[in-house]
Amino acid sequence: MTIVFFNPRAQKAHRRLPLSLLMVARGLPPDARWTLVDGNVEANALDRLRALCARGRVLLLVTVMPGPQLRVAVPICRELKARNPELFVVWGGYFPSVHPEAVARDPGVDLVAIGQGEATVAEVLAALEAGADPLVSGTAAWRGGALVKGAPRANQASSAWGPVPYARVDMERYAARTFLGSRTFNHHSSVGCPFLCNFCAVVNLYAGRWLPDPAADVVRSVRQLHDEFGANAVEFHDNNFFAWERRCREVAEGIERCGVAWWGEGRIDTMLGFAGATWEAMARSGLRMVFFGAESGDDEALDRMDKGGLRVADTLALNQLALRHGVVPEFSFVLGNAGDPERDVRKSLELVRRLKHDNPACEIILYLYTPVPLPGQWDEAERLGMKFPTDLDGWLAPPWASFDARRTASTPWMTSALRREIYDFEVVLNARFPTATDRNLAGWQRSLLRYAAAPRWRTGLTRAPWELKLLQRAWAYRRPEEMGF
Template sequence: MPNPPNTLLVNPTITRRASARFPLSLLHLSATLDRSGSSRIIDGNIDRHFVASTLRAIEQDRFDAVGISVMGGPQTAPAIAVSQAIRERFPALPIVWGGYFPTLYPEVALSAPYVDYAIRGQGEKTLQELVTALSAEPSAAPANIAGLSWKHQGTVVHNPNRHFSFADPGRVLPYDKLGDPRQYLARTFLGRRTAAHQVAIGCRFRCTFCGVAAMFGGTTMLPAAARLERDLSYLKYKLGADSIQYFDHNFFDREEDMLPLLEVMAKYAMPWWCYARADALLNLSDEAWKLVRKSRLKMAYIGAESPNGQMLKEIRKGTRPDQTLAVAELCRRHGVIPELSFMVAPPENTEEETEHTFEFIRELKRINPESEIIVYVYTPLPESSRHEKDRGRRAATPLRDINGEPVMFPSTPEEWTQPQWVNYACHADAPWLDDKMRRRIHDFVTVLRCRYPTVQDLNSPPWAKRALSATASWRYRFRRYDRPWELNLANRLVRLRMPQVSGL
């Protein structure tokens, strides 16, 4: 009788150890895999020697496959490193990449000799079916597994997409596989022991720049209230969490679906942070806002994106600039801090749109001085990375670099690790920006964050933040953003937290 399938799951390093949060994707994968086999998790955010730990685990146990979670940007290089090490030491062991990177770029992922399979979109069922097939017959062709891309005689085969599903594992996620789960509870402005959690999966909106839209294709699912209560009870009473950072792709969706969840959250009254949309918050009833206040929502991350209504239509955001202004005022009245993100420097009318955004941000700060502002560079996804339902629906203007040449996106994982493409994936730079525009954005952000230090910064002394704010006030008041040498000097002594880089 064959052994049940056994899978090694690896989360390559992507952040500092102090910033590590629960690897929720691997925990959900593990919960599914363990129904018909077994699994083990290695988290590179905690284990700084995760490559050596991965090789040691494979030497000590029998695995039918290694599943590696890969997000673009800084996680790509460590994902390559661990994949290459596995391929060199254990050349016959199948290596599976899953997550945003292989979903957006399956052809790129499978161009590498150290990647055998790429999972597109939701991975629980796809990976379970794959390792079950591999454990029975390692050479079997996985032609019938939905959501899988694989290599066949030198070509890449893309199986049909898998329909999105939301299956309750029936129990608390297997946090015990992470060692002591309490090491993932962090001190944040929400509380002394903040836990990461996810309630809703996916988003029904289809913004053209968003990886969530590319992965889930406009689908969203919310759990039963009983499941949320089970999870919160474990996090609060078993682990000692006192606050929650919800990683939902879009926490507030339809109010009738949210009310039962808000009632559970109000019962536990743990301060929380989440992603939200301006229109969804503006449409909440008084009853819903009562529960929001009772549940102790402290901050909502809202994608404002642009003050240009036409641009918002083109990127299919579905919101308007006036709603961004209105939600800043609404949050002020309800004691919620709006964390508003903007995308500056689009490829067309780059300077004009950027300056317009700066002025719009000033208006938001006038309406609600407590508004937190996140500034990113607009970096749209390649047309080939968009969900199949959205490709070609609206002809995108070809992207051109600073020299007017077509932007050529990387064709290998190694190319995506080059600094300019890591910055692109992190919305920090784009090929059409010149040094003057980069400096203008950097200088504005420096003045803004010194004038209004983030409430999320718990390390900088209050007196230092007050001093920086006073020093930056004249520049902010008179719009003298250029070359803030004194603020750059002060930032060497007082390193203010940058939420767009480190999050909570």
């Protein structure tokens, strides 16, 4: 049976290694024949898929994130299924794992893989080749008008499956020029997260478990990217790279001589507890920026989000700590919690101003709060009348098509005026403090934006900043949450 992996187009810029599929491929038998089609780097991806899926019995494995990938994957899979009756389509990844019913009932999908896919895909392949039922552990299907699930599958550390098969892709296509370096590659060194924030879909998949690769394996992977493929920068796409201080320090010490710059995601309260020597080791090794979920400037909102006791004071302290060590903190906010959205927004924007006052180099990313189906805030969302679509056509229609991008969330409690207040503030913020990650913005453009935004930032008059919007549009200002680094 021929196996085809498909990574639907998701990015406007910064092509990243399709690690979700390359890592799943490690679970296949050594003699398995597989091909990867990446819509992010192949202009003729659809033509290749049409040709590959017309070759008799084919297993098509598709990874799907909400937003752009979903919009691409639905029509393509429906077309391929209609053209090729023998084609068997499996969707996996974030969106199918969180919304399996909406996916499984679609005519373009035969099976949903929930959570980690290495062992699941291998068992599905074996079942199909043996003529057996492919509804194995870790999968779901639509049968008899209802969602039927296989037994849950336990998660494993990624390192259990061996190294990433880089040789199966053209690595030159993924050597990205970013603010970190001229040849930036991405890597994933752990799965899950040890925390239970009730707005985060990672909890749906891993339920508070964090499974890290050993530090020695991480060091070996970075050295391979550096030595074999010329990497001078690495982005760690772990949900929580910095969950274990000792591992962080061992990785930092192990990659210091590579001379690579690096980026990762971490918890504010966790890294506040790191020893000064660990911070120094990470900075020496090339740590340039850390993405932190600040989430809100309101302690009450943080408690509603089950942020594990995180306080606004912690965010302010971490901002100063990172500054002292020469590491840029990148703070993410999700604004407009169901409990009291006006208070949440007001206090969060106040916190942003304090963070920028204390450390102008800190990066700020603003999202709108979008609930996930977990106890807590989702209960409040349901009480206020919020319901997710039950099929993929619903997810492709407004306003849901952009819901999980967390930019235009149409939640029942968010007014258009409050959303506009956030967007206007963001325009002024990004003009007064242009992101360091926009590598295409010239120095004189940055200076002009700062100068033009200074009066608004100083006075707090951020409403209708049309003059700043015009400048940002004219120069194609790149927000990192949309365009990458």
